[in-house]
Amino acid sequence: MAQDTAQQTPPSAPTAPARALLPFILPAVVVGVAASLIYLGVSTAAEKLQHVLWGALPDALGVGRYSVLWMFAVLVASGIAVGLVVWKVPGHAGPDPATIGLDAPVLPPAVLPGLVLATALMLAGGPSLGPENPIIAVNVGLAAWLGGRLLRRAPGALWPVLAEAATIGALFGTPVAAALVISEALAGRQMRGRLWDNLFAPLTAGACGAMTTTLVAHPTFDLGLPPMGHPRARDLLAALVIASVSALLGMCAVRALPYVHAAFGRLRHPMLMLPAGGLVLGALAALGGHLTLFKGLSETAELARDPAGWSAGQFAAMAVIKLAALLVAASCGFRGGRIFPAVFAGTALGLCAHALVPAVHTSLGVATGVLGMLLAITRQGWVSLFTAAVLVSSPSILALLCISSLPAWLLVTGRPQMQLREDGSPVR
Numbered sequence: 001m002a003q004d005t006a007q008q009t010p011p012s013a014p015t016a017p018a019r020a021l022l023p024f025i026l027p028a029v030v031v032g033v034a035a036s037l038i039y040l041g042v043s044t045a046a047e048k049l050q051h052v053l054w055g056a057l058p059d060a061l062g063v064g065r066y067s068v069l070w071m072f073a074v075l076v077a078s079g080i081a082v083g084l085v086v087w088k089v090p091g092h093a094g095p096d097p098a099t100i101g102l103d104a105p106v107l108p109p110a111v112l113p114g115l116v117l118a119t120a121l122m123l124a125g126g127p128s129l130g131p132e133n134p135i136i137a138v139n140v141g142l143a144a145w146l147g148g149r150l151l152r153r154a155p156g157a158l159w160p161v162l163a164e165a166a167t168i169g170a171l172f173g174t175p176v177a178a179a180l181v182i183s184e185a186l187a188g189r190q191m192r193g194r195l196w197d198n199l200f201a202p203l204t205a206g207a208c209g210a211m212t213t214t215l216v217a218h219p220t221f222d223l224g225l226p227p228m229g230h231p232r233a234r235d236l237l238a239a240l241v242i243a244s245v246s247a248l249l250g251m252c253a254v255r256a257l258p259y260v261h262a263a264f265g266r267l268r269h270p271m272l273m274l275p276a277g278g279l280v281l282g283a284l285a286a287l288g289g290h291l292t293l294f295k296g297l298s299e300t301a302e303l304a305r306d307p308a309g310w311s312a313g314q315f316a317a318m319a320v321i322k323l324a325a326l327l328v329a330a331s332c333g334f335r336g337g338r339i340f341p342a343v344f345a346g347t348a349l350g351l352c353a354h355a356l357v358p359a360v361h362t363s364l365g366v367a368t369g370v371l372g373m374l375l376a377i378t379r380q381g382w383v384s385l386f387t388a389a390v391l392v393s394s395p396s397i398l399a400l401l402c403i404s405s406l407p408a409w410l411l412v413t414g415r416p417q418m419q420l421r422e423d424g425s426p427v428r
Contacts, residue, residue: 024201027151028162032208035139035166039209040216042116042138043131046123050294053124066290071126072282078125079278082118082334086270089114094137097335098261098420102168102181102380104137106144106160118335126293127281128325128344129336132171136337139163162205169206172390173219178206180382221387223304223347225363227394235400238360242353243372243404246346247411249319250376253327254418258426261331265424270333277332281325288321295336296322296344300391303344307351307362315352319345326377330418338377338418343387346373363392364400371401372408377418381409 053074058065086093091111094100107115119134143163165178172178182202213219228235267273285292291299303310303318310318326341350369354360367388374384388401416426 021200024158025204027147027158028166028201028204029208031139031143031147031159031162032166032169032205032210033212035143035163035205036170036209036212036216038139038142039131039135039167039170040213042120042135043123046120046131049120049124050126054126066293068282068286071285071290071293072279075126075278075282075285076275077278078121078127079274079276079281079332079334080271081121081125083270083272083274085114085118085121086274086333089117091115092270093118093335094134096420096422097133097333098257098330099422100133100137101417101419102133102136102337102378103164104133104140104160107137107141109141109145112138112141115335122329122334122336123295125278126285127278127329127334127336128292128294128296128322128341129329129334129338130295130297130340132167132337132339134335134337135171136164136167139167158201161202165202166205166209169209170213172221172387173210173213174390175203175206175210177383177386178209179203180386181380182206184380184382221390222393223301223366223391225304225307225366225392225394226361228361228363228392228396231396231400234359235361235364236403238353238357239364239368239400239404240407242350242360242365242368243375243408244411246349246369246372247376247408248372249323249349250342250345250373251412251415253323254376254416254426256327257331257418258416258420258424260327261420262424264332273332274334277328277334280328280332284321284325284328288318288325292318292322292325292344295340297340300344300347303347303351304362304366307354310351310355312352312355315348315355319348319352322348339374339383339387342373342377343370343391346370346388347391349373363394364397367392367394367397367401368404371405375405375408376412379412379417381405 054065058070063070091114093114094107094111115134115138140160140163143159147159165182168181169175169178179199264273322341322345346369347366350365354362354365371384371388385401416428419427
């Protein structure tokens with residue numbers, strides 16, 4: 001009987017010898033450092049332009065930096081500038097941003113300069129999108145192009161994985177996020193060998209990307225909220241409710257994406273679609289205030305510094321308006337990602353819960369609000385849990401996050417994603 005059982009047990013995948021993994025170290029290190037430097041270069045250029053557009057220029061003109069008139073002017077001008085890039089620059093700044101996610105396609109080198117320019121203009125101009133999707137696409141395209149020429153013996157599929165892991169590590173300042181994304185992607189594929197053998201090169205690239213960003217820019221995602229003590233039964237109830245409500249709110253934007261995208265698509269030309277999007281974004285900014293502009297990372301920190309500075313209604317309004325701005329910017333053609341604006345919307349919703357029910361701890365409200373929102377917007381379970389946990393740096397919340405992710409995931413799984421196919425239908 002024991003012999004039969006042993007024969008029925010499938011053999012475990014063999015581990016790769018060290019000599020098979022060592023050749024991947026140098027390419028992973030080079031890709032990791034380069035991906036981080038590209039991300040930092042684009043972000044720095046965008047920040048300098050942002051300071052001009054939203055600081056020096058309105059001051060010189062005697063206009064309020066965040067007056068309604070100036071927000072309309074800059075957002076429409078940003079739409080015109082990005083529209084010109086999409087219309088005239090070779091490659092048209094890549095494919096429709098509503099059709100791509102974190103797993104970016106390998107774009108031809110001629111497309112990449114226009115995509116970089118469109119991304120920098122978007123980040124500086126104020127639309128509610130982050131840098132992740134286009135920067136990943138740029139790094140993937142460069143790594144595939146250069147790597148395929150310099151190391152012809154390396155498998156072609158290696159370079160996109162290294163570039164994606166390196167960029168995610170650079171964006172979050174830690175290789176853990178890269179490892180979680182890659183492991184989640186590998187779960188749907190047929191792997192050769194052990195999981196850690198497959199993660200060795202991407203984790204190396206992610207670690208080098210994260211370390212480069214950390215050494216150069218010193219990023220932090222910790223919002224500085226007070227740590228939570230020992231969880232109680234009411235905390236569990238609050239976590240389940242907030243994560244589920246946040247996921248449902250995020251799904252409203254996901255469901256609306258095909259319709260809003262089709263509405264802008266009827267304009268047919270980027271010089272009409274993008275300025276029209278800028279006009280709508282200006283109206284949303286006038287309603288929500290300047291905190292609902294930009295990718296949302298520093299604005300999220302500003303919210304967290306003063307949880308009592310706004311009423312529950314104001315927090316709720318900012319969450320809805322930020323989500324609407326994300327939806328419009330992603331639909332009209334601005335190049336950008338969706339993670340950072342979703343973090344702002346989830347944070348605002350979590351602080352709204354705290355304002356409504358003061359017994360809800362601020363760290364718990366923010367973490368579960370972000371968790372539910374990211375699950376709906378990204379469908380990346382590990383990244384959603386990781387981001388929510390990193391924002392509050394409170395170990396006692398981890399168990400509550402894992403439990404509250406279960407009903408939130410049931411609300412979003414199997415339903416349309418915030419990504420479209422080329423024909424405009426949602427990806428499932």
